[in-house]
Amino acid sequence: MPPTSASTGAAASRRPRRGEGQWALGYREPLNKNEENKKNDDGLNVRRRIIDIYAKAGFDSIDPADLRGRLRWYGLYTQRAPGIDGGKTAVLEPEELDDRYFMLRVRIDGGQLSVAQLRAVAEISTAYGRDTADITDRQNVQLHWVRIEDVPAIWEKLEAVGLSTTEACGDTPRVILGCPLAGIADDEVIDATPEIQRVHDDHIGSPLFSNLPRKFKTSIAGCSVHCTNHEINDVAFVGVTGPDGAPGYDLFVGGGLSTNPMFAQRLGTFVRPDQLSEVWAGVCSVFRDYGYRRLRHRARIKFLVKDWGAAKFREVLEKDYLGYALPDGPAPELDPGTRRDHVGVHRQRDGRNYVGFAPRVGRVSGTKLARIADLAEAHGSDRVRTTADQKLVVLDVADDRVDSLVDALEAEDLQVRPSTFRRQTMACTGIEYCKLAIVETKARGISLIDELERRLPDFPEPITVNINGCPNSCARIQVADIGLKGQLVTDRGTGEQVEGFQVHLGGGMGLNAGFGRKVRGLKTTAAELPDYVERVLRRFLEQKADGEAFAQWAARAAEADLA
Structure with missing residues (x-):
């Protein structure tokens, strides 16, 4: 319920010296373009325009205030136009960064999917999204290459199985996270x-x-x-x-x-x-x-x-x-502990099992999602879950079907027993599609996993490596053991500006919650990233005390040992 007049009066006595645009304190006039757009028209109203106008007349018919604002209320962002390098991210106008295609988030509250729902998302990906799909760290599925003309058909298919894109983005209550178990x-x-x-x-x-x-x-x-x-x-x-x-x-x-x-x-x-x-x-x-x-x-x-x-x-x-x-x-x-992802085979309270597995940095495809749906169904399950760590879990697997499911998933490169690097490396969307990004992330995360598995095949510790394409931390860089914030850095050999990362070390949540340590000037080029991570992990193994976690070591290590 809204504040009473008495409470509003009491609040007014706490009025800040500079108005922050707080409605309860009487500041109702919009103080920036975003607030003006929202006052002019509720974002929820854009659905009707998408169906009646934009899907019929095409991209060029979209009102700019809808294109870069209200479409988000239904999970739609214009994706980054191809070929624009990271140095232009904050320089070009929005219309210069926009592609004529959209990134679309499917809202999956609690990460809960039936086989039919997962199959519907997979079919949308293959039919309308060039077979793209990412499992996000908000338990959504994110698609790309979506045309505005296809959005009504996508909604119809999603809503037929109880899914939607309503308030998947925008200044709204977004997807509700829940435990997959x-x-x-x-x-x-x-x-x-x-x-x-x-x-x-x-x-x-x-x-x-x-x-x-x-x-x-x-x-x-x-x-x-x-x-x-x-x-x-x-x-x-x-x-x-x-x-x-x-x-x-x-x-x-x-x-x-x-x-x-x-x-x-x-x-x-x-x-x-x-x-x-x-x-x-x-x-x-x-x-x-x-x-x-x-x-x-x-x-x-x-x-x-x-x-x-x-x-x-x-x-x-x-x-x-x-x-x-x-x-x-x-x-x-x-x-x-630092592992919150529910990967592996574990017993349920009803005597059956759940099987959690790790795509590479959340990247899958519509084809792969359809395959997961088929495998779950073939092994007696109608429940698949997404996690807040870009993973997937199949529930309700009988004992005599576990081995078959594990073998089938791993044949699809969906690891049930992954290395620590496959299990605990995350990456945001990156410059491939995101207009805010400065560097590439998904392919770089995948190649980093491969390199670290080759160089440190028996690495014993649970290390989180989170890769973000810009400062916004969609991939949670400040609470990772090794957090990598994308930016342009100077290549020491050529003196040129190249893709790279600022390094955060020793972040975490739980009992040892803290934000990662930033060492002055500690950056790495993207090309040198595998060398850097290998070097710092080897030093950790050499110097750590018995039972000491990476975050504890990183907090006390000499700066030279973190470089």
Whole structure:
């Protein structure tokens, strides 16, 4: 519910010296072009124009405010025109970077797919997306080369199996992360599937939340290893056992990475499952009404939470939006491990098995997705899951079918027993398709895996390597053991500007949460990347103490040993 007049008056007494465009403080006039576009027309309204006008008249008929704004409310971004190098990313105008094709995100809340749904996504990829598909670290499937003329047919096919692209992008509540093992894991605190579904049904596509200051990322999970990374979501509900012994959720708000990384702050509340949808709406409403709309780079909820603090945020949420106080509750038990991806063969609580496997940096294809659907079905499963680490999991496999499924997946280069490098290397979309990127990422990640497997075939430690094409950290570089931020660097041999990376070392989440160490001047060219990673990993093995993790070593190592 909106703030009362009394609460709005009280809030006005806390008015910042410079207006940040906060609606609840009376700043309703748009302060930038994005806010003006949203005021002029709700992004949700663009669906009708796509169907009635743009799909019929073609790319040139698209209003520029829709093309570079409202189309995102349905998961559509123009992809990068081919042949534009990274040095021009921040120089050219948007229309010069735009291709006439789109990147399309299919929303997969909780990472939950039936075989029919996976097969529909695969068929869309092959029919309309040149057989492209990436599993993202937000549990979506991302397609490329989509024409505006084909979008209505794509929607029809998705919606026939219960999927959509609604609010997959834009200043909206994006896909809800959930544990892929929800409802089957022996050690989960709570099965969050009903809560994910309720939030989706109650609020996604609602005009109440279709004009937020920026994107709004949610995770809801009862996973014991915290695979949805609650620490870096805008709002996160984390499974805990409540004061009365019943399971529920602890609430975190204000996490996010990009150029100003911040971990979410714990509000200290216990949320019952039946309250979760209402509490989610309350948090989202606080962001909508008090979020900073003046400057785009400060418009995420993390800046509001940082300025207010957890106590004030909780007070405003409870008094002005919920109308009741939430009880205090316990903090979640954190796992010290670094593997949250559910790869391998493991027992389900019902005696069957799940089989998690690793594509290379999330890159698959429509053809491969169709093959996965066929294999799952042939082995008695109707449930496939995506993970927040660009992996896939097949559920409900009987003991006598596990070996056959593992062999069939690995024959498709989908490793169930991957090396640490295959298992824990991620990459964002990169310059191949993304207009924000400066360097190539996917092919480079794939080749880096191959090189490290060749050079360090028996490497024993769980090392995460995250590769990002720009500073925005879609691939979570600040919380990786080795985080690589794409930028142009100077080649020492030729003196020319070439693709390369700034290096972050020793980031992580869980008990040892922290952002990676940046050593002044520590960069590598893309060509030298395998040499650099091999060198630093060998030094780690030589110098580490018994039981010492890479992040601990990186924090204490001499700068010369990290170069």
